[in-house]
Amino acid sequence: MRRLSLRSRLLLLTSGLLLAGLTLISAAVAGHLERYQLDRVDDQLRSLSAILTGVAASGPPDPVDATGRPELLDAALDLIGAPYLVYLDADGTVAGGLRTSGLDSGELPAAGDLTGLPADGTPVSLPSADGDGRWRAVAMPATGWEGTVIAAAPLDETDATIDRLRITSIVSGAVLLVLLTAIGWLALGRGLRPLRRIEHTAAAIAGGDLTQRVPGLAASSTEIGHLAESLNTMLSQLERAFADRAAAEARMRTFLSDVSHELRTPLVGIKGSAELYRMGALPERADVDAAMLRIDREATRLTALTEDLLLLARLDEAPEGQLDRAPMDLRTLAGDARHDLRTLDPSRPVELTGPDGTGAPGPAPVDADEDRLRQVVANLVGNAVAHTPPGSPVRIGVGTIGGRAVLDVVDEGPGMTADQADRVFDRFYRANRSRDRSGGASAGLGLAIARSLARAHGGDVELRTRLGQGARFRLTLPAWTRA
Structure with missing residues (x-):
């Protein structure tokens, strides 16, 4: 079975809730109106019964002869709101009564129903003898004689009013439901239009176009x-x-x-x-x-x-597991690097300074693996020797900058382009692949290893270079302070 669309399901849900709401409201209004009408009739019947019990103090009143002028009796009964008055003896037999001339015996309540009424003024609804209508009756004990006074009024008018109200509610509710459903269908279509745009964008992305984006369909404050x-x-x-x-x-x-x-x-x-x-x-x-x-x-x-x-x-896989840390100073590595450079190329001038080339070497305490850091510095020094002409100067700077221990290896070689600088730390990358690698030349892993070891220590190796202006490789590590 095909599932309904989101639009249809939302419309069915809202229409169902609207129908339930209209039904409850209609039932509540009809029930309240019926209760009000019954209370009004009950009050009239109680008042009339109380008056009649006092009037008939010595027994049931004599029958009223209204054959000559029935309209007078009808008007009187209608005025007091009880078209039917009944007097019962102590044994429950009808001792007398009055009724509107327009009512026949089949439209009145059955005598057996009247005798069964509680004589305490409680209103009771009774069916007519022919079953086509309803009556409301109140029975109260007579004063001064053994008997009961009953006042009854038909509920035809009340029932007709309630029926008209219910029919009106059903018709108006149906019209309102159809109208609101149509408006809801259009509103939901407009409201869900952004979702269809999103669906089309998702379909385009599923087709392979990852550059697609959902357009700004609504304010950022909305869902x-x-x-x-x-x-x-x-x-x-x-x-x-x-x-x-x-x-x-x-x-x-x-x-x-x-x-x-x-x-x-x-x-x-x-x-x-x-x-x-x-x-x-x-x-x-x-x-x-x-x-x-x-x-x-x-x-x-x-x-x-x-x-x-x-x-x-x-x-x-596990950088920290490859380290055996201990407090040390990078000045030791800087001094050893200067000796290594002089050993590799005695003609090369090597200067030992502070990090930015000014002043004497400064302290650079770190908590690190000395052997691994020697490997880093050896790779930086070897890179300077391999990529600069023999005899060109090299400066080694060491110290502390902004809470970081720093060691620089600065050469005055040919430098690198921006593209070469971006890739120099890639594994197996060599700026000049045609270079002869005989005699143990590097395979392009030295700088990659240097950066990986530095990052394992929580630091890094940075490069600043321009073509024709040499290169500066800077090792930075968190400075160690004695606790």
Whole structure:
């Protein structure tokens, strides 16, 4: 079975509630009016019965002869509001009575019903003898004789008034229900129009267009406005997530390609040397020694690459678990880095200063893993040596800035473009891929490892560079203060 639309369900719900409300109101009004009419008749009958009990103090009054002028009796009975008066003896037999001439015996209450009335003034509704109408009767004990006085009035007028009210309520309620249902259908269609726009936008997004957004369909203070803003926020997050996933997949493909290339190069060298030996192409001892040297060099390079990859994997998974922290000062690493630079290139001027190149080196206490930070500084120093001309100056700055311990490695090399600077910390990225990587040249993991280790310490490695103006790599870590 096909489910109804939201518009139809809302309309059915509101129409049902409206119908129930109209029905309850109509029933309440009709019931209140009927109660009011009955109370009015009851008051008249009680008053008349009380008067009649005093008038008939010695027994039932003599019958009134109204055959000559019946209209006079009819007018009198109508005036007092009781078209039927009955006097009962002590044994319950009818001792006398008066009635309007327009009523026959079949329209009056049955005698058996009258004798069963409680003589305490309680109003009782009685059916007519022919069953076509209703009467309201009140019985009270007579004064001065054993008997009962009964005053009764027909309820035809009251019932007709109530019936007219109910018919009017039904007709007007039906017209009102149809009218409001039509207005509700149009109003719901207009009110749900933004949801259809949202539905079309969602369909476009499901078709692959992640740039679609829900238009501003209503004020932000309304429910539709809140929904549109929430959906647009979610769509922006989805678009970013898909873009990040695509970028991650592209990086993964590049990473796997680079790993394959980096692993294949030493393996080819090892396999080639082993093949030459197996084929007997190395007859001399010196040739064998040279081949073994190449195998050892490539194996060492392969081992270093594997260890770097394992370290990056561990840092990605549980960075804090790779650290053995202890209080230390970055000035120690800065001094050792200056000695390393002079050892690698004695002709290169190396200056040890404060963080911004002014003043003497300042204290930079940190709570860190000294061996891991030495690895970071060694990568920064090795990067400066590898990418600057021999003999070019290098400055190492160390100190504290804004509650952060800082160590700078600044060179005066060729610098990098903005695109190169954005990617320099990517794994296996090399600004010049055509560069000869023989002799243990880097595979492009040094800066990636440096940044991962710095972030594991709660810090970072930042780069500031411009093409032709050198580069500054800054290691920043939370400064340690003695408790």
